[in-house]
Amino acid sequence: MIKKVLTWLGIAFLIFFIAFNPDSAADVFQSLGSTIGDIAEGFGAFFTNLVA
Template sequence: MVKKILVWGSVAFLIFFVAFRPDSAANVVKSLGSTVMDVAQGFGDFFSSLVA
């Protein structure tokens, strides 16, 4: 029950954030995407160093 409330609350907050602050929401997504790419690049470099 609590999990359902948290999930729906998160979805509602996300919709509210995107609807009323689209520029801020886009910046958050860009930042998260950049962080994920940096982590993936780090793993790629690590495994390349292991093989080479």
């Protein structure tokens, strides 16, 4: 029950954040995407060096 309520509150906050601060929301998502890309690149380099 609590998990469902927290999930809906998180979704509502996300919609609110995007609707009222679109520039800030775009910056946050761009930063998250960049971080995930950097992590993936690091894993790729690690496995490349591990095999080579």
